[in-house]
Amino acid sequence: MLCAVYKSAKKVDTYLYVPGKGDFSQVPAELLEMFGAPVFVTQLLLNSERKLARMTADQMKAHLEEKGFYLQLPPPQEDLLKTFRASQGDS
Template sequence: MNCEVYKGSRKEGAYLFVADSKSLENLPAALTEQLGDLEFVISFDLATRTSLASADPAEVMASIKTGGFYLQMPPGKDLETC
């Protein structure tokens, strides 16, 4: 599964994982408002990864498949306090 990662301009340390840039059109409005402008970071094949820096690849893949995205927050933070 291809995965693209974006960072938000308003939430330092928050990263959004999606299947492709077209997926950005279907994000919840509340999420995009909280994150601000999204900047592309990297694209990679998630299926070939056995680990990621701060998330389980299987969890990321499942979240993208079921909800369209995976939101990675800095440790100890949530979307409101980030």
């Protein structure tokens, strides 16, 4: 399966995966509005040898087949102050 990857023009480190280049037919209009104008990044061939950062290619294929898109959000930022306080025994 071939999929296209787009980055958000509005949200840093936010990516949208769709089954084909320019195929946003399954993406809710509200999501596209919040995402902003999609900026094409690349196309990927999803096969068992493909390594993705946050899931397997098979998981991505299943998600695209079921929902028609996948939204990848950035991981939550670590609260460094909270981590430091915890290391010092503070709460």
